[in-house]
Amino acid sequence: MKERTMPSLDEDLFPSTPGKVKIERTHTMNRQFYRCFASTSTMFLWALFLIALTASYLSFQSFVDPRSRYFTASWGGIQWEKQVRTSAQIRRSGGMSVLVTGAAGFVGTHVSLALKKRGDGVVGIDNFNNYYDPSLKKARNSLLINHGVFVVEGDINDSRLLAKLFDIVAFTHVMHLAAQAGVRYAMENPGSYVHSNIAGLVNLLESCKSANPQPAIVWASSSSVYGLNEKVPFSESDRTDQPASLYAATKKAGEEITHTYNHIYGLSITGLRFFTVYGPWGRPDMAYFSFTRNILQGKPITVYRGKNGVDLARDFTYVDDIVKGCLGSLDTAGKSTGTGGKKRGPAPYRIFNLGNTSPVTVPTLVGILERHLKMKAKKKVVDMPGNGDVPFTHANVSLARRELGYKPTTDLQTGLKKFVRWYLSYYGYNHGKPVN
Numbered sequence: 001m002k003e004r005t006m007p008s009l010d011e012d013l014f015p016s017t018p019g020k021v022k023i024e025r026t027h028t029m030n031r032q033f034y035r036c037f038a039s040t041s042t043m044f045l046w047a048l049f050l051i052a053l054t055a056s057y058l059s060f061q062s063f064v065d066p067r068s069r070y071f072t073a074s075w076g077g078i079q080w081e082k083q084v085r086t087s088a089q090i091r092r093s094g095g096m097s098v099l100v101t102g103a104a105g106f107v108g109t110h111v112s113l114a115l116k117k118r119g120d121g122v123v124g125i126d127n128f129n130n131y132y133d134p135s136l137k138k139a140r141n142s143l144l145i146n147h148g149v150f151v152v153e154g155d156i157n158d159s160r161l162l163a164k165l166f167d168i169v170a171f172t173h174v175m176h177l178a179a180q181a182g183v184r185y186a187m188e189n190p191g192s193y194v195h196s197n198i199a200g201l202v203n204l205l206e207s208c209k210s211a212n213p214q215p216a217i218v219w220a221s222s223s224s225v226y227g228l229n230e231k232v233p234f235s236e237s238d239r240t241d242q243p244a245s246l247y248a249a250t251k252k253a254g255e256e257i258t259h260t261y262n263h264i265y266g267l268s269i270t271g272l273r274f275f276t277v278y279g280p281w282g283r284p285d286m287a288y289f290s291f292t293r294n295i296l297q298g299k300p301i302t303v304y305r306g307k308n309g310v311d312l313a314r315d316f317t318y319v320d321d322i323v324k325g326c327l328g329s330l331d332t333a334g335k336s337t338g339t340g341g342k343k344r345g346p347a348p349y350r351i352f353n354l355g356n357t358s359p360v361t362v363p364t365l366v367g368i369l370e371r372h373l374k375m376k377a378k379k380k381v382v383d384m385p386g387n388g389d390v391p392f393t394h395a396n397v398s399l400a401r402r403e404l405g406y407k408p409t410t411d412l413q414t415g416l417k418k419f420v421r422w423y424l425s426y427y428g429y430n431h432g433k434p435v436n
């Protein structure tokens with residue numbers, strides 16, 4: 001049998017019909033083809049090179065923050081700008097227009113709603129990352145949409161997006177709540193803390209400093225900056241140079257970074273040290289939330305215990321109290337003084353504790369949840385692992401009381417009752433899972 005020869009590339013492109021003219025033409029075309037092929041292969045190599053470059057950049061980004069949705073964010077267009085403008089509209093005299101970062105987050109949602117309800121203009125920005133279930137963030141977003149708050153999907157590291165937002169709206173204030181939260185997760189994904197709490201913060205400050213007018217900035221620091229301090233209650237003037245986790249270290253760095261921008265560019269800065277905030281629409285990674293889920297599903301919970309069997313304690317603070325502190329801070333924030341990226345005079349730099357002032361131990365927290373849920377927890381008590389946790393927190397809030405009129409009014413018992421009511425209405429009695 002005659003072996004079938006593979007058609008040459010020529011044959012493929014120019015079916016052979018022998019003839020002089022044809023042959024000449026074929027030769028001419030061959031030359032063109034080879035030239036063309038040579039340039040096509042160059043283009044192909046370039047395309048390969050670009051793909052490889054993009055892929056390595058993407059994989060670097062995912063190393064920095066594997067849970068980030070930085071590249072899927074979409075924004076822009078006439079309709080989008082209209083939504084931003086409408087959401088930013090002020091509907092009370094003397095009101096403010098606030099850019100809320102992390103608006104689909106726990107505290108961000110509550111603060112955005114409170115501002116909108118009193119007639120301030122609010123535009124949110126959130127990257128909707130999947131540090132915890134993004135469907136909860138989407139549900140919070142629906143709530144915000146129903147109340148006329150538009151949340152831009154994007155990352156605070158995106159300077160073009162921030163510039164665009166400041167171009168569309170002359171924000172008077174920025175409520176900066178976007179952050180990589182969680183104390184213990186920092187050991188798993190340190191890069192995400194650097195990405196959001198350091199790089200993101202600097203990028204936001206750069207945008208604020210260049211904006212005209214410059215907004216006043218109120219942002220979320222953390223009780224964790226008190227680290228391993230033993231003097232209680234924690235006061236703003238106490239030392240904050242012994243953080244116990246990378247999370248705490250990035251928040252402490254944030255306090256120093258904001259100070260620099262206050263000093264050089266005249267940005268008005270208020271840093272709020274939140275103490276273990278809890279409540280409806282809360283964060284599923286936090287103990288009160290995950291304990292509730294596990295108790296309802298009949299699963300064990302792990303309760304950490306400190307040195308020498310001492311119970312851990314937190315100054316758990318109800319979200320409505322935190323919201324009052326945030327709004328009080330926005331209302332009392334003095335103006336930024338810079339223009340065109342230059343400082344024109346000194347601007348306020350403030351730091352406040354926002355806590356509840358009465359620490360509760362973790363076993364007591366569990367007891368309250370058991371009563372509200374009418375179910376017993378399967379407790380597994382273990383020694384606190386060395387993963388960034390601190391044994392206790394306790395806020396002195398006299399400065400915030402004096403300057404902001406801050407006065408927490410919700411105790412843990414009452415606050416958890418509200419949380420449990422929300423939890424059951426949102427997830428149902430057993431979070432859709434059978435109780436063992």
Ligand SMILES: O=C(O)[C@H]1O[C@H](OP(=O)(O)OP(=O)(O)OC[C@H]2O[C@@H](n3ccc(=O)[nH]c3=O)[C@H](O)[C@@H]2O)[C@H](O)[C@@H](O)[C@H]1O
Pocket residue numbers: 181182183221222223224274275276277285286287288302303304305312313314362389
């Ligand atoms: O104030 C803050 O600045 C921080 O508050 C919050 O951190 P924490 O106070 O550590 O809250 P959270 O994780 O709910 O643990 C509460 C208690 O339960 C104990 N805990 C925790 C988990 C567990 O499985 N078992 C347990 O006993 C645990 O040992 C602890 O004693 C925010 O998450 C953080 O983002 C930051 O804002």
